[in-house]
Amino acid sequence: xxxxxEYIAHTLKAARQSKRLSQRALSKLAGVPQSHISKIENGAVxxxxxxxxxxxxxxxxxxxxxxxxxxxxxxxxxxxxxxARNTAAVPSVAREFKRLQQSLSIALHEHPxxxxxxxxxxxxxxxQHFQFPVRELDALREANKVVxxxxxxxxxxxGIRTILADFQTLRNSIVxxxxxxxxxxxxxxxxxxxxx
Numbered sequence: 001x002x003x004x005x006e007y008i009a010h011t012l013k014a015a016r017q018s019k020r021l022s023q024r025a026l027s028k029l030a031g032v033p034q035s036h037i038s039k040i041e042n043g044a045v046x047x048x049x050x051x052x053x054x055x056x057x058x059x060x061x062x063x064x065x066x067x068x069x070x071x072x073x074x075x076x077x078x079x080x081x082x083x084a085r086n087t088a089a090v091p092s093v094a095r096e097f098k099r100l101q102q103s104l105s106i107a108l109h110e111h112p113x114x115x116x117x118x119x120x121x122x123x124x125x126x127x128q129h130f131q132f133p134v135r136e137l138d139a140l141r142e143a144n145k146v147v148x149x150x151x152x153x154x155x156x157x158x159g160i161r162t163i164l165a166d167f168q169t170l171r172n173s174i175v176x177x178x179x180x181x182x183x184x185x186x187x188x189x190x191x192x193x194x195x196x
Contacts, residue, residue, distance in 0.1 A: 006043055007134050008052070010090055013041040015059040030054040090132075096140035097128050103147040110151065116160045120147075123167045130174045139170065 016026050023041070027034035032051050039045035040055070049063075056063050066074050104121040111117060124143075143166075146159040 005047070006090065006092060008047065009041050009043050011061070012052075012055055012059065015061055016041075019059060021059075026055065026058060029058045090134055093132050093134060093137055093140070096137060096144065097124065097132075100124055100140055100144045100147065103144055103151070107147055107151050111154060114154075114157070114160075116157055116164060117147075117150075120160060120164045120167070123164060123171065127167060127171055127174075130171070133174070136170060139166065143167070 016023070021029070023037045024034045026032075027037055030037075030051075032054055036045065036051065037055070040047050040051070053063050101121070101124060104117060104124065108114075108117045108121060120143075143163045146163050150157075150160055
């Protein structure tokens with residue numbers, strides 16, 4: 001399943017569950033067969049736009065095309081209105097984190113004196129507590145390949161150091177991507193009229 005499709009499927013399922021709707025109840029409200037909703041949530045079928053619009057409408061979601069330049073701003077606004085969620089929410093990301101943690105544990109056990117492995121392990125553990133961008137899934141896979149290669153050829157720490165620096169940069173971008181948004185104050189209120 002493509003990353004974008006997986007994200008949409010996960011978002012729809014999470015929205016359905018947060019509204020405490022069964023697939024059958026959502027099916028009745030949206031006019032989409034329950035079996036189709038199940039396939040959508042499991043990524044077993046390509047989602048038709050008409051089905052997406054109807055399901056989203058029932059779940060109080062809006063399907064919108066956003067200019068590419070504005071995507072970061074829109075994502076930031078969306079995140080600011082949501083409770084924090086860890087990476088376990090997206091199955092493929094959680095799997096990759098688990099694989100990487102296992103590889104790092106083995107590497108650290110075999111080479112306890114190499115501080116970069118312990119640093120990378122801490123960095124990965126920390127990244128798991130953030131809302132890890134699904135688009136960065138390839139970075140996790142690449143990191144796992146580097147750790148696997150290091151276990152075979154321990155002479156070069158360059159790959160481990162590069163991944164460590166990349167993950168630090170990624171962590172910083174995730175942390176700083178959610179600007180604090182101050183609430184907009186109205187120019188006046190009804191209370192102002194009563195006192196004037």
